Each structure stands twice: as C-alpha cells, then as structure tokens.
Amino acid sequence: MSRLFKVIGLVPIGNVDKDFLEDLRPPLEKVFGQRVRIAGRTALPRDSWNRDRGQHLASLLLAELSPLPHLADRVLGVVDVDIFAPGLNFVFGQADITGRRALISLKRLRQGFYGLHRDEDLFQQRALKEAVHELGHTYGLGHCPDPSCVMHFSNSLPDTDLKGWNFCSFCQEKVNQKL
Ligand SMILES: [Zn+2]
Ligand SMILES: [Zn+2]
Numbered sequence: 001m002s003r004l005f006k007v008i009g010l011v012p013i014g015n016v017d018k019d020f021l022e023d024l025r026p027p028l029e030k031v032f033g034q035r036v037r038i039a040g041r042t043a044l045p046r047d048s049w050n051r052d053r054g055q056h057l058a059s060l061l062l063a064e065l066s067p068l069p070h071l072a073d074r075v076l077g078v079v080d081v082d083i084f085a086p087g088l089n090f091v092f093g094q095a096d097i098t099g100r101r102a103l104i105s106l107k108r109l110r111q112g113f114y115g116l117h118r119d120e121d122l123f124q125q126r127a128l129k130e131a132v133h134e135l136g137h138t139y140g141l142g143h144c145p146d147p148s149c150v151m152h153f154s155n156s157l158p159d160t161d162l163k164g165w166n167f168c169s170f171c172q173e174k175v176n177q178k179l
Contacts, residue, residue: 006034006179008135009072013064013079014044016106020124021078027128031166032135033179034073044081058083058094058103065101074138076131077103092154093130095137102134109157126157129165139178141171 008028010021018038025036048060056079065077083105085091093104109126111119132150144151147159149168154160167175 006073009075055082093134095134104130
C-alpha cells in the first residue's frame with residue numbers, strides 16, 4: 001500500500017475534547033506523512049476500571065482498539081482518564097510493539113493536574129510528543145538515547161518537556177523504512 005493511502009486513526013475513548021484532537025492532526029500528519037482521521041468516540045469499557053487505584057488498566061483500553069477502524073494502518077486511542085500498567089503507578093501511554101495500536105492518556109499532561117497554572121500550549125505539546133512516541137513504538141522503535149529525540153524515554157514531565165516532537169535522524173530513518 002502506498003503511504004499516500006495509509007491512514008492513522010485517532011480514536012477518542014470516553015470523553016475527549018474534539019478541538020484538542022483536531023489540533024493534534026496537522027503535526028501528526030507532518031511527522032508521519034500520512035493522513036490522520038478522527039474516528040467516532042468509543043465508550044470507556046467497564047472492565048478496565050480499577051476502583052482501588054482509581055485508574056484504568058492501559059492494556060484493556062488498548063484492547064478496545066481492536067479491530068482497527070476501517071482503512072487505518074495505525075490507530076491511536078486517546079483517553080482523558082488516568083491509566084496504569086502492572087508494576088507502575090501510572091503510565092502516560094502504551095503501545096502494542098508488535099502491532100499497530102497505541103494509546104495515550106491526557107490526564108497527567110495538564111499543569112492543572114499538579115496544581116499549577118493552566119498552560120494550553122504546553123499541554124498540546126506534551127500530548128503531541130506522547131502521541132508520536134507511542135506511535136513510534138508501533139513502527140518498531142525502541143527508546144532512543146538522544147534526549148532531544150521524541151523516542152527518548154520520559155520518566156517524568158520535565159523529560160517530556162525537554163525533548164522535541166520529532167524523531168532524530170536515526171529513528172526517522174527506521175520509521176521511513178516501515179511507512
Ligand atoms: Zn516508550
Ligand atoms: Zn531517536
């Protein structure tokens with residue numbers, strides 16, 4: 001399939017701001033050179049909710065993205081709830097390394113989550129970086145030692161804020177081979 005016909009599907013799971021998703025589209029299209037389509041909203045599943053933790057289990061949300069929306073080569077689920085993975089207090093996102101599905105959570109990307117002043121630009125930047133990062137994993141990329149590369153591992157938001165939303169030349173080369 002030519003890359004011109006490949007599509008990345010953005011799937012809001014639960015309540016996700018539509019304008020926010022629209023803003024995410026152009027930069028994602030630029031990074032991956034593919035069209036990005038916003039799919040209809042999917043309901044948050046009940047079984048992913050962990051009442052004791054007050055969080056959703058990321059792997060079960062990722063499972064909600066199967067089957068892939070029509071024509072989508074990759075799919076990125078977006079949630080605005082807090083998510084976790086076994087052994088971790090929380091995760092910003094998760095990806096199916098051998099598959100084509102990725103997930104990001106917006107919950108901890110807002111300054112307001114930490115009791116700080118609202119900063120929409122910063123929020124949008126962080127979301128874009130997380131989106132490119134998790135999608136990058138679906139193209140077979142691991143974590144990159146270059147701290148400015150979007151595939152650099154973010155242990156915390158300061159790490160996220162330091163890196164860019166583009167791949168370094170090494171990672172870009174690897175992604176290009178799969179596009
Ligand atoms: Zn990662
Ligand atoms: Zn890199």
